[in-house]
Amino acid sequence: MVMGWHNWGVxxxxxxxxxxxxRSIGRGLEAEGFDVDVVHDGLDGLWRAREGSYAxxxxxxxxxxMNGYEVCRTLRAEDNWTPILLLTAKDxxxxxxxxxxxxxxxxxxxxxxxxxLTARLRALARRSSGAPALVLRVGxxxxxxxxxxxxxxxxxxxxxxxEHAVLESLMRRAPDVVPKQDLxxxxxxxxxxxxxxxxxxxxxxxxxxxxKPFAVNAVRTVRGVGYQVVES
Amino acid sequence: MVMGWHNWGVxxxxxxxxxxxxRSIGRGLEAEGFDVDVVHDGLDGLWRAREGSYAxxxxxxxxxxMNGYEVCRTLRAEDNWTPILLLTAKDxxxxxxxxxxxxxxxxxxxxxxxxxLTARLRALARRSSGAPALVLRVGxxxxxxxxxxxxxxxxxxxxxxxEHAVLESLMRRAPDVVPKQDLxxxxxxxxxxxxxxxxxxxxxxxxxxxxKPFAVNAVRTVRGVGYQVVES
DNA sequence: TCGACAGCTGAGAGAGCTCTCAGGTGTCCT
DNA sequence: AGGACACCTGAGAGCTCTCTCAGCTGTCGA
Numbered sequence: 001m002v003m004g005w006h007n008w009g010v011x012x013x014x015x016x017x018x019x020x021x022x023r024s025i026g027r028g029l030e031a032e033g034f035d036v037d038v039v040h041d042g043l044d045g046l047w048r049a050r051e052g053s054y055a056x057x058x059x060x061x062x063x064x065x066m067n068g069y070e071v072c073r074t075l076r077a078e079d080n081w082t083p084i085l086l087l088t089a090k091d092x093x094x095x096x097x098x099x100x101x102x103x104x105x106x107x108x109x110x111x112x113x114x115x116x117l118t119a120r121l122r123a124l125a126r127r128s129s130g131a132p133a134l135v136l137r138v139g140x141x142x143x144x145x146x147x148x149x150x151x152x153x154x155x156x157x158x159x160x161x162x163e164h165a166v167l168e169s170l171m172r173r174a175p176d177v178v179p180k181q182d183l184x185x186x187x188x189x190x191x192x193x194x195x196x197x198x199x200x201x202x203x204x205x206x207x208x209x210x211x212k213p214f215a216v217n218a219v220r221t222v223r224g225v226g227y228q229v230v231e232s
Numbered sequence: 233m234v235m236g237w238h239n240w241g242v243x244x245x246x247x248x249x250x251x252x253x254x255r256s257i258g259r260g261l262e263a264e265g266f267d268v269d270v271v272h273d274g275l276d277g278l279w280r281a282r283e284g285s286y287a288x289x290x291x292x293x294x295x296x297x298m299n300g301y302e303v304c305r306t307l308r309a310e311d312n313w314t315p316i317l318l319l320t321a322k323d324x325x326x327x328x329x330x331x332x333x334x335x336x337x338x339x340x341x342x343x344x345x346x347x348x349l350t351a352r353l354r355a356l357a358r359r360s361s362g363a364p365a366l367v368l369r370v371g372x373x374x375x376x377x378x379x380x381x382x383x384x385x386x387x388x389x390x391x392x393x394x395e396h397a398v399l400e401s402l403m404r405r406a407p408d409v410v411p412k413q414d415l416x417x418x419x420x421x422x423x424x425x426x427x428x429x430x431x432x433x434x435x436x437x438x439x440x441x442x443x444k445p446f447a448v449n450a451v452r453t454v455r456g457v458g459y460q461v462v463e464s
Numbered sequence: 465t466c467g468a469c470a471g472c473t474g475a476g477a478g479a480g481c482t483c484t485c486a487g488g489t490g491t492c493c494t
Numbered sequence: 495a496g497g498a499c500a501c502c503t504g505a506g507a508g509c510t511c512t513c514t515c516a517g518c519t520g521t522c523g524a
Contacts, residue, residue: 221502
């Protein structure tokens, strides 16, 4: 499925005091093969970061103890250049521009999709570790999350960003069945409030593009659970 | 203007037999600070590539001598993993999916915008050299081509992809004046056939976002020539 | 001062993407 | 067999982005 790639031994620090979100991020990154440490307090985060062996840090702005800006500024002042991905609230209570000046490498506005977070984080972690890009493969299906390119056999399949995110979620876990709720969480974010039917709609779009033109179906429905991508 | 960044000594090989296009690519990459070698024949390209000191290779599919696929496949078979960016014609005479399987790291469909090419190429070259990402700065304006984020002073400015490309072209050459035709070539591609007035339209959009809300203008018109970004 | 031309901008068409909704289809259990 | 429920899908609304066009404004030179 995943070729020439491993994240084992790559450590990520997550600093976020929203328990549910932090757990969700942690679980997702562990599923990616990262070693994840989660702390809920700014000062804890700073101490951990100083230990120094993280490939990247996911840092919320709003934190008890010491806020994300200060953690970021302090680390940079100490000449610690571990890549930092800042999480900012959309209400703009804190100033997004500031993070830019403080030495954050990337930032993400809440609420964000899990797929986007891991994509950005992989890019950051790769930058510091120099590991090669990866291509997801399941049978004759191939998906390159970096260049956002998808092929089935000899055909190139054009995907919209949403379609790509859904397929990526499915392929990362193949051949496992991915529950519908997980897709919703990972692609639309844990606080999506629309019609969950959107998952079915997007699976439908995907099938039109990667199944309809071919003899064998790659996307299977597992009734009452979710979907899976199978070898074809 | 550009901080903590240099591409000097980073060599790029361009293999393309369309003279005009190859020259345009070469000029653009040299303006970026890359050392560029251009050859127009597949076999030449292969020999050059074997010399081995390139950070990345831009490789057209359609070539006299030996086509791009074969060059790519041969290099990989020889265990040469220099990052390759394939250029494919949009008419699909050659199969895009094939490049994927042959070990190309990225590919771009013609006609492409110069800004997109250099962005992808920088990503590839950085991957192999491990250099840090860069942020363009002119006065209080900052633009991160990697994360596509723009700020002026303390404000975050949301840009569409086209707007970003225009601003990036301007900022990369700041404080020089960028001729209107250069913007057209770099952002819309050398074979854009629409109304050149599009440049004025997009500069207008940019000004609405990065000048109107502020006291001092960052984008200046140089009548009869083009535009420039100045310190503000 | 006035004409010519460069540049500016508002209006709007067209395309693509996302999401909602409602009605249809299929499956499973009793 | 029939009902309940999961899933599928076509239609279409709303939005953003891109680009065209036409008319306006400002500038420069004669």
